Amino acid sequence: xxxxxxxxxxxLDTILSVPHLPEEDAxxxxxxxxxxxxxxxxxxxxxxxxxxxxxxxALHLVTVLPSRRSPATEQILSSFAAEGxxxxxxxxxxxxxxxxxxxxxxxxxxxxxxxxxIVNYNGLAEMTVEEFVEVADAFQQVDADxxxxxxxxxxxxxxRCIEHLRSHLPQSRxxxxxxxxxxxxxxxxxxxxxxxxxxxxxAESEGYASAEACLTHEIAPRAFLxxxxxxxxxxxxxxxxxxxxxxxxxxxxxxxxxxxxxxxAGDTFVAGTLYDxxxxxxxxxxxxxxxxxxxxxxxxxxxxxxxxLGLKIAPxxx
Numbered sequence: 304x305x306x307x308x309x310x311x312x313x314x315l316d317t318i319l320s321v322p323h324l325p326e327e328d329a330x331x332x333x334x335x336x337x338x339x340x341x342x343x344x345x346x347x348x349x350x351x352x353x354x355x356x357x358x359x360x361a362l363h364l365v366t367v368l369p370s371r372r373s374p375a376t377e378q379i380l381s382s383f384a385a386e387g388x389x390x391x392x393x394x395x396x397x398x399x400x401x402x403x404x405x406x407x408x409x410x411x412x413x414x415x416x417x418x419x420x421i422v423n424y425n426g427l428a429e430m431t432v433e434e435f436v437e438v439a440d441a442f443q444q445v446d447a448d449x450x451x452x453x454x455x456x457x458x459x460x461x462x463r464c465i466e467h468l469r470s471h472l473p474q475s476r477x478x479x480x481x482x483x484x485x486x487x488x489x490x491x492x493x494x495x496x497x498x499x500x501x502x503x504x505x506a507e508s509e510g511y512a513s514a515e516a517c518l519t520h521e522i523a524p525r526a527f528l529x530x531x532x533x534x535x536x537x538x539x540x541x542x543x544x545x546x547x548x549x550x551x552x553x554x555x556x557x558x559x560x561x562x563x564x565x566x567x568a569g570d571t572f573v574a575g576t577l578y579d580x581x582x583x584x585x586x587x588x589x590x591x592x593x594x595x596x597x598x599x600x601x602x603x604x605x606x607x608x609x610x611x612l613g614l615k616i617a618p619x620x621x
Contacts, residue, residue: 304447305360305581307351308395309344310435310464311454312425313366313379316341316408318566323415334414339608340382341408342366343454343480346570346609347577348391350599353613354578356390363392365438367427368405371398375405395438399427410566417562417604429457435464443471450581452573453496455480458488465495478580480573484508493523498580500573501531514539515548528580530593532572535560537597542589551593553601564607568600571609575599578618 318337325331348362355362368376376398383391406425413419442449451468453461461479468475478498481489484505493499499521506517514531518541523529532538537552553560575596579587587595599616603609 306363306442306445306447306449307360307452307577307581308363308365308438308442308449309348309452309454310365310430310461311344312342312406312456313345313364313368314341314406314408314423314425315339315375315379316410316566318410318412320412320414324411324413324420340379341566342406343482343570343573344452345383346567347452347574349609350571350574350603350612351578352390353609353611354574354618355582358582360581361392362390363395365395365397365430365435367397367399367430369398369402369427370400373403373405375403379405395441397430397434402427412564412566417565419566429460432460432463432467435460436467439464439467439472448476448581449474450476450478450577452478452577453480453492455482455486455489455492458486458492462488462492462495465492469495476580478577481505482569490521493521494525496523496526498528498576499523499526499530500569500576501529502569503531503533506531506533515550518548519546528589530576532569532600538572538593540589540593549590549593551590551597553597555601560601560605562604565604567609568604571603571612572596572600583618 316339319333320335321331321333344364348364380393404426406427409422411420465477476497479492479496480500481493482502482505485508501517511517514533517531518529518539528542530538530540535557539548539550541548576592579592595618602616603612
């Protein structure tokens, strides 16, 4: 049995579809409103579970939630079962008993361009190192491969969590997301990881004009795989010590892609990559790994939500 533990925030997303983004101090009527569970790790798990059900990979989520009795927590937890995620272990979630409101995202989906503008609010105290250590200790006696994936929140805390893993669970593998522009400490976080996922927005904020430029200039000495997504241009990957950058573009042209819901496309890409690294037994090379992840993310943006992706994009037989 293998274990994948994903550590990150879990949100309630309120999604307003609008004809176009409003000007400042203007009124605009939305065409639809949807509320659903969000957050990088929860989204990735929703996709992963479609490919790992019945496999030897156990999925776990570590996230901070309000009080167990709050309606928001009940809504978030029940969403996993409702969306076919009953196999995801939620037993390591961390609760803030003095809080009733969840982390929240308010997302404006611009129907004119397909873009989404996101405003986040999170009043919950972040996970502490001590709380993480309690979770990690539960896996110390596990006689299995254990993989830890971190969203890349609060880098100074996450680095200390990874240091604990290196000391107490040295066989663990670690992947991290370097996503938010101008968030201090993300380079130091990447330096601790075995696999690094760079986002286009982060790379552009650092002055890179392409995914290839980012991968060839960033230094992550422990990593055996670096990946940088680049929107409509797909993604690039590099597997050190080789300096060769492999680029994979979507199999369909921009004109053929109708963007319905781009929220979670990056999370879907992460899920596709982790599926290979944990479930494919090394039978795929890097290009096949990135091809599957790009195709999965391209399919996701052409539908609302994540349901049914496993039926639309079936991985080649092992």
